Amino acid sequence: MKSSRSVLLALALSGVLAVTAACGDKKDDGGVAPAAASGSTSAAASPSADARTELIGAFKKLTGGTVAYTTATDTGAVASTKLTGFSDPANKTNSGKMTITTQGQQLTAEVIVVGTDLYLKVGAPIPGVDPKKWMYVDGSKTSLSKLGLGNPDDPANVKGLADAFVSVERTGTGAYKGTFDATKRQMPAAAGALLQQMGDAAKSVPFEATVNADGYVTSLTMQMPAAGQVPASTVTTTFADFGKPVTISKPAAADVQPAPAALLAQFA
Template identity: 75%
Template sequence: MKSSTSVLLTLALSGVLTVTGACGDKNDNGDVAATAGAASTSAVASPEADAHTELTKAFDKLTRVTVAYTTTTESGAAGTSKLTGFSDPATKASSGSMTITAQAQQITAEVVVVGTDLYLKLGLPIPGVDPKKWMYVDGSKTSLSKLGLGNPDDPANVKGLADAIVTVERTGTSAFKGTIDMTKRNLPAASAVLIRQMGDAAKSVPFEATVGAEGYVTSLTVKTPGVGQVPATTATSTFSDFGKPVSISKPASTEVQPAPAALLAQFA
């Protein structure tokens, strides 16, 4: 069994403790719009339906532009993590810096993903690894999902979040709360195993969200119950700098080394 430090590292890198996205996307002019139009001709849409539609559009809009994000995760005795980074959906690229505190240890990590190329630095002593160089993983040969990483163009896992929403209601002009079914998600392999251990508790996880004046989701808080190896967790993510230029590039070849098998095994 993995230590709580390893479990937290896997969870943090995979994004399961950040934003709980689901598989599939909704088109602004597709099913959602058609349903709303049909409802207007027969009856007034319910407040919950209106809230769901607005939140769906806000998450969809968020995944279509460059964005800066920060996620802070509190997992009680298991530890805490903070992830900050940038995402560029057009180039399928993302970069992030993470600090994980667990068992009186502090681990730092940096990640750059461009397409299927992954570059990683860990602030841990690893035999045969130069701590000043990036460890390279060829994602075309080793699935990024198996490494515990989600889509490079969606590192915060917000794509298709609406598909996992069970209940939602408006709590203010731009504020929402509800529950999500985390089993209705396209999760990285390492995360999916842990979510299955949660059983029915994974089908009704509380969340709160806010939408800014530009129509993008600006914050999301998810409270995951503790079951098995999954620690009770409160993860708060914020999003900003929508559509602003982002430069994410691969490290120079002289700064790169192969990732050791021992590290890859942590995410198998």
């Protein structure tokens, strides 16, 4: 990247695209995931069961234990991102590594969330920042959602989706499709601006999801509509390794520095 601003804009864009459909702070649960898992089966499925109820139940299970996730966002010529990470809702921790490709350049970033403490490392020059150290953000003073992150007790960003479902239908064993209203999700400010630019299309966003035999959502694919100069994008998330041990800890104090005011200002 040529400047700290371009770095921050890339981060903001990536966060917005990832959370526009998947992030929220409301009280009910939802989930994300594309690509069907081999032999997936809905544990709650029965001929008379309501597809919406089944899918909501599968999303809720994601908040009950550790999980590994991968989210890929393709926004054509504007940007593409890939985020891989692990979350531990019980301990309110989350970690992820992101690769952002935009304007012919590539940016990498790493994030660790422990409670309200956020640590960010960006693989690009930012004035006044040691690239070898983690930047610290006090999440108790600036909402993590403004930084494109879900609450640490819901690091997989699955809460609130149930309120947004418009339609859900079962298309096969453990397979679902439907639409959701993205305007009914609680979003970061930047994401809210994009939603406004989507117009009525934001109220009927297509998705497909799969659920495995144990009742966990394993994949979700969302087709986000165009927003202003941001073209239509495909957001694909997969979940795996449910309940497997995960260790996420804060960086050593010697490896931490305060996040610059210029970065925080981007998400104010």
